[in-house]
Amino acid sequence: MSEFFKGIGKIQYEGPGSDNPLAFKYYNPEEVIDGKTMKDHLRFAVAYWHTFQARGDDPFGVGTAIRPWDNITDDMDLAIAKVDANFEFCEKLGVPFFCFHDRDIAPEGRTLSETNKRLDKVVAKIKERMKDSDVKLLWGTTNAFGHPRFVHGAATSCQADVFAYAASQVKKAMEITLELNGQNYVFWGGREGYETLLNTDMKLELENFARFLSMAASYAKEIGFTGQLLIEPKPKEPTKHQYDFDSATVISFLKSYGLEKDYKLNIEANHATLAGHTFQHDLRVARINNALGSIDANQGDYLLGWDTDQFPTNIYETTLAMYEVIMAGGLTTGGLNFDAKVRRASFEVDDLFYGHISGMDAFARGFKVAYNLIKDGVLENFIQKRYESYTSGIGLDIVSGKVGFKELEAYTLENGEPKLYSGRQELLESLLNKYLIETK
Ligand code: XLS
Ligand code: NI
Numbered sequence: 001m002s003e004f005f006k007g008i009g010k011i012q013y014e015g016p017g018s019d020n021p022l023a024f025k026y027y028n029p030e031e032v033i034d035g036k037t038m039k040d041h042l043r044f045a046v047a048y049w050h051t052f053q054a055r056g057d058d059p060f061g062v063g064t065a066i067r068p069w070d071n072i073t074d075d076m077d078l079a080i081a082k083v084d085a086n087f088e089f090c091e092k093l094g095v096p097f098f099c100f101h102d103r104d105i106a107p108e109g110r111t112l113s114e115t116n117k118r119l120d121k122v123v124a125k126i127k128e129r130m131k132d133s134d135v136k137l138l139w140g141t142t143n144a145f146g147h148p149r150f151v152h153g154a155a156t157s158c159q160a161d162v163f164a165y166a167a168s169q170v171k172k173a174m175e176i177t178l179e180l181n182g183q184n185y186v187f188w189g190g191r192e193g194y195e196t197l198l199n200t201d202m203k204l205e206l207e208n209f210a211r212f213l214s215m216a217a218s219y220a221k222e223i224g225f226t227g228q229l230l231i232e233p234k235p236k237e238p239t240k241h242q243y244d245f246d247s248a249t250v251i252s253f254l255k256s257y258g259l260e261k262d263y264k265l266n267i268e269a270n271h272a273t274l275a276g277h278t279f280q281h282d283l284r285v286a287r288i289n290n291a292l293g294s295i296d297a298n299q300g301d302y303l304l305g306w307d308t309d310q311f312p313t314n315i316y317e318t319t320l321a322m323y324e325v326i327m328a329g330g331l332t333t334g335g336l337n338f339d340a341k342v343r344r345a346s347f348e349v350d351d352l353f354y355g356h357i358s359g360m361d362a363f364a365r366g367f368k369v370a371y372n373l374i375k376d377g378v379l380e381n382f383i384q385k386r387y388e389s390y391t392s393g394i395g396l397d398i399v400s401g402k403v404g405f406k407e408l409e410a411y412t413l414e415n416g417e418p419k420l421y422s423g424r425q426e427l428l429e430s431l432l433n434k435y436l437i438e439t440k
């Protein structure tokens with residue numbers, strides 16, 4: 001087996017004082033916090049598509065990436081080689097998981113059965129590598145948006161034969177995810193949305209989408225896939241309006257169709273911001289609905305209106321994200337998948353390492369700050385006090401359903417004007433900064 005990332009050894013934790021660019025400054029995988037190692041708290045994953053497939057092309061120019069597998073011309077040889085590259089990369093970084101789309105690991109053949117045979121070949125290779133590696137599959141998914149047949153969508157296509165094709169594809173992708181012991185299965189509705197309502201039967205498309213997800217959940221049960229099914233919200237791109245707009249939309253969609261027991265959410269930072277929310281907002285909505293499943297860890301650019309999928313470096317945001325994760329009880333079967341790509345100008349292989357190292361350090365740091373904030377009750381104590389009026393008297397009567405408008409009017413007539421209290425945002429922001437700066 002040839003080595004792809006020559007000259008790069010296992011990335012070590014060297015601590016905040018280190019100036020070695022190929023070392024962790026904050027991510028110390030073996031450090032135990034609250035009874036668990038950082039590795040187990042953070043459950044990082046490498047995204048196959050960005051790391052082994054993407055070439056840095058954009059609408060204005062071709063790919064710029066220089067990769068150690070560039071000399072391999074046969075596409076199946078290349079697919080097999082990338083399995084080795086994936087394991088070497090994850091092992092060198094000490095990342096415990098990876099994620100893929102079916103079409104990332106094996107190129108399509110001329111027919112569905114040929115495509116599936118190709119998948120089987122690559123899956124056999126992955127299984128073989130898994131035998132002597134600790135690297136596992138966090139989730140599998142289907143790419144039902146890249147091929148021209150999905151021009152009008154997959155589950156929400158206007159054509160039933162495309163719906164059927166997409167179902168066949170998910171069926172197979174679920175089977176291989178099970179075979180590889182994947183811990184989750186993700187649905188990102190790449191083209192499940194519309195460009196114009198002038199040609200769109202929105203009601204039928206939404207119903208079909210629900211039918212598709214319900215068939216998927218039944219099939220998962222039938223084959224004994226016990227991993228978590230996840231939906232990844234995104235408001236737009238590639239379609240003008242994606243049906244899985246944001247956490248709130250997806251949760252209410254799931255509830256409308258009775259699917260809420262079968263699905264949780266995979267929240268992506270950049271998708272939340274595209275929807276006009278903070279990352280923390282979409283995580284919070286998921287958390288309070290017991291629907292936080294997994295995370296696509298990346299960040300967008302506030303000046304750009306599209307999904308830039310950058311490596312997460314903003315510690316303020318990783319802190320608030322990890323705050324939600326800890327408050328939700330941890331990631332359980334989910335993880336922090338780097339759905340992130342190096343910039344087009346960062347075309348060397350070292351950049352793939354720098355990107356992941358910076359993301360892992362940013363989340364490790366965010367995790368520690370969030371952990372301390374929660375341990376010291378900095379925000380929770382304040383919040384508890386802020387809502388204290390609902391724990392006794394008229395407030396308790398409201399939340400326990402004891403009173404209606406008449407009783408509330410009587411209360412107000414008797415008690416007069418409410419005495420108000422400050423929300424103390426600036427104070428809390430400065431406390432957050434203190435923890436960001438002082439956390440060891
Ligand atoms: C694209 C999505 C995609 C999903 C997996 O915007 O983030 O990469 O994570 O299909
Ligand atoms: Ni994603």
Ligand code: NI
Pocket residue numbers: 268270271307309339
């Ligand atoms: Ni994205």
